[in-house]
Amino acid sequence: MAKRIDVSDLDIFYGSFKAVESVNMSIEPQSVTALIGPSGCGKSTFLRSLNRMHEVIPGASVAGKVVMDGQDLYGSDVDPVAVRRHVGMVFQRPNPFPTMSIYDNVAAGVRLNSGRMRKATLDELVESSLRGANLWEEVKDRLGRPGSSLSGGQQQRLCIARAIAIKPEVLLMDEPCSALDPISTLAIEDLIYQLKSDFTIVIVTHNMQQAARVSDRTGFFNIEGTGKPGRLIEMDATQRIFSNPSVKATEDYITGRFG
Amino acid sequence: MTTPATARSGAPLPGGQPASAWTGSRRRTGDRIFSGTATASGVLILVTLAAVAAFLLYEGYPALIADAEDLPGDKSFFAYVAPLLYGTVLAAVIALLVAFPLSIGIALFISHFAPRKIAAFFGYLVDLLAAVPSVVYGLWGIFFLAPNLVPVYQWLEDVLGFIPFFAGPTSATGRTMLTAGLVLAVMILPIMTAVNREVFLQTPRLLEEASLALGATRWEMIRQTVLPFGKSGIVSGGMLGLGRALGETLAVALVLSPADVITGNLISSVNSNTIAANIALDFPESSGLAVNALIASGLVLFALTFLVNYVARAVIARRREFSGANA
Numbered sequence: 001m002a003k004r005i006d007v008s009d010l011d012i013f014y015g016s017f018k019a020v021e022s023v024n025m026s027i028e029p030q031s032v033t034a035l036i037g038p039s040g041c042g043k044s045t046f047l048r049s050l051n052r053m054h055e056v057i058p059g060a061s062v063a064g065k066v067v068m069d070g071q072d073l074y075g076s077d078v079d080p081v082a083v084r085r086h087v088g089m090v091f092q093r094p095n096p097f098p099t100m101s102i103y104d105n106v107a108a109g110v111r112l113n114s115g116r117m118r119k120a121t122l123d124e125l126v127e128s129s130l131r132g133a134n135l136w137e138e139v140k141d142r143l144g145r146p147g148s149s150l151s152g153g154q155q156q157r158l159c160i161a162r163a164i165a166i167k168p169e170v171l172l173m174d175e176p177c178s179a180l181d182p183i184s185t186l187a188i189e190d191l192i193y194q195l196k197s198d199f200t201i202v203i204v205t206h207n208m209q210q211a212a213r214v215s216d217r218t219g220f221f222n223i224e225g226t227g228k229p230g231r232l233i234e235m236d237a238t239q240r241i242f243s244n245p246s247v248k249a250t251e252d253y254i255t256g257r258f259g
Numbered sequence: 260m261t262t263p264a265t266a267r268s269g270a271p272l273p274g275g276q277p278a279s280a281w282t283g284s285r286r287r288t289g290d291r292i293f294s295g296t297a298t299a300s301g302v303l304i305l306v307t308l309a310a311v312a313a314f315l316l317y318e319g320y321p322a323l324i325a326d327a328e329d330l331p332g333d334k335s336f337f338a339y340v341a342p343l344l345y346g347t348v349l350a351a352v353i354a355l356l357v358a359f360p361l362s363i364g365i366a367l368f369i370s371h372f373a374p375r376k377i378a379a380f381f382g383y384l385v386d387l388l389a390a391v392p393s394v395v396y397g398l399w400g401i402f403f404l405a406p407n408l409v410p411v412y413q414w415l416e417d418v419l420g421f422i423p424f425f426a427g428p429t430s431a432t433g434r435t436m437l438t439a440g441l442v443l444a445v446m447i448l449p450i451m452t453a454v455n456r457e458v459f460l461q462t463p464r465l466l467e468e469a470s471l472a473l474g475a476t477r478w479e480m481i482r483q484t485v486l487p488f489g490k491s492g493i494v495s496g497g498m499l500g501l502g503r504a505l506g507e508t509l510a511v512a513l514v515l516s517p518a519d520v521i522t523g524n525l526i527s528s529v530n531s532n533t534i535a536a537n538i539a540l541d542f543p544e545s546s547g548l549a550v551n552a553l554i555a556s557g558l559v560l561f562a563l564t565f566l567v568n569y570v571a572r573a574v575i576a577r578r579r580e581f582s583g584a585n586a
Contacts, residue, residue, distance in 0.1 A: 053472055056468065056471055081474055081476050082474070084474040095468075095469045097470075098466075098582065099581050099582070109474060112479050113474055149580070162469075163473070166473060
């Protein structure tokens with residue numbers, strides 16, 4: 001069910017401001033692709049263009065192609081709502097619905113997509129999603145408690161469970177560990193490693209060790225200066241990016257000379 | 260002791276003892292002024308409420324214990340106030356039934372659907388509605404709304420006459436309970452819409468995006484995040500509106516053609532009066548125990564408003580753990 005994504009000549013705009021310029025990228029199925037780069041270089045913006053969440057911001061627009069499974073996600077007849085049902089997303093800060101129980105949080109997406117469902121089927125799905133997010137053992141006795149009663153790391157795993165419950169083909173993660181402590185971060189990284197057998201995963205991270213630990217391929221974004229659009233500088237196997245990058249700017253960034 | 264902490268320094272004081280940088284007055288002037296005024300404001304509300312309640316009790320008590328033949332209409336106070344209480348609740352419920360969904364719809368349109376410029380203009384219009392004096396609404400109700408509703412009422416009687424609400428006979432002037440309720444609905448709409456708009460705008464963007472990223476349409480996103488998040492605000496807005504509808508005097512006094520009855524018929528010329536309108540209409544012509552009876556009916560209104568607010572608060576508190584405030 002994991003799918004490949006091919007991005008060609010993608011420009012991303014906020015109003016008339018061009019935030020990201022001419023990105024060409026192939027994202028392999030059943031692998032983890034990490035996007036790194038200094039703040040403001042457009043990597044989160046690029047990530048959000050992959051499930052058409054970018055256009056939720058007023059005035060935002062995109063030019064170019066994002067092809068998944070032979071279908072251009074920005075084709076004129078494509079419904080952005082349908083795109084998001086195939087490309088799930090986990091955000092920087094854990095954002096479980098505070099008005100829902102743990103159970104209802106996980107079931108939220110399914111209830112949108114498939115209307116009424118048998119209780120037993122839903123129970124099973126909630127359990128398997130929570131197991132998939134390594135959270136089941138911790139919450140199985142309190143599924144009726146509010147999602148906001150969990151710790152930050154647990155909340156983020158709850159959000160992952162919520163995202164995988166609708167069985168997307170691709171999972172986008174926008175700095176999923178930046179608000180978490182090291183132990184919770186490790187739990188999420190382990191989870192990412194397990195999830196890649198089922199999903200295509202794209203993760204934006206500021207933490208280069210994290211990119212090196214979890215990803216198979218890494219893309220480096222950079223920006224020439226304020227007001228200039230961000231660009232994809234280099235993309236290669238993670239090992240190669242971190243040992244022998246072909247562009248000088250990449251090496252400067254990963255060795256900590258800037259950024 | 261009352262010296263502000265900032266006036267202290269680590270240098271030894273002339274007295275000889277070295278002053279530590281860590282000690283100092285824990286009661287800072289700014290804090291004390293702030294907590295003092297906040298407490299005073301809280302106490303002032305309680306005192307005002309207590310004073311009103313005491314006045315109502317003291318002045319209304321004679322009517323509560325009076326014999327039936329001494330009271331207006333030669334009946335017990337309970338029989339006197341029951342139709343008024345019924346009319347008050349009925350008018351307010353009609354107003355709330357109409358205004359509640361409408362205010363949520365308008366607020367959602369302003370906060371989530373309209374282009375920004377139109378939304379600002381709309382918000383301004385709604386606020387303007389709140390500034391119209393109630394006597395103007397009353398006049399509008401008599402001279403515009405009531406006559407124009409007569410054909411509608413006639414139609415309701417003809418088509419839905421089997422429902423007791425619309426049994427008729429239709430009032431020739433249109434000055435009915437339903438008209439009064441609709442005028443009240445227009446009057447409470449602005450405050451409810453303003454409150455709803457504010458709470459809807461407070462929905463964290465992060466939650467809305469979480470919902471959209473799950474593949475929610477805009478309406479599904481609103482149902483999943485905006486409405487549950489704003490629930491306590493919506494109820495508060497409804498309470499403000501209901502409070503105004505229960506207590507509104509002039510508009511009802513002008514619009515309604517009252518009688519001393521309890522009836523479910525909303526479109527006839529025989530209608531229950533409301534407590535507030537009854538006080539306004541009868542007060543100039545009353546004396547002696549009749550005045551006490553009016554004040555006692557005010558006490559009933561006071562108690563009713565309390566009860567409604569208490570119930571609403573209790574409803575919200577029951578699901579406190581799931582409040583949007585935990586986001």
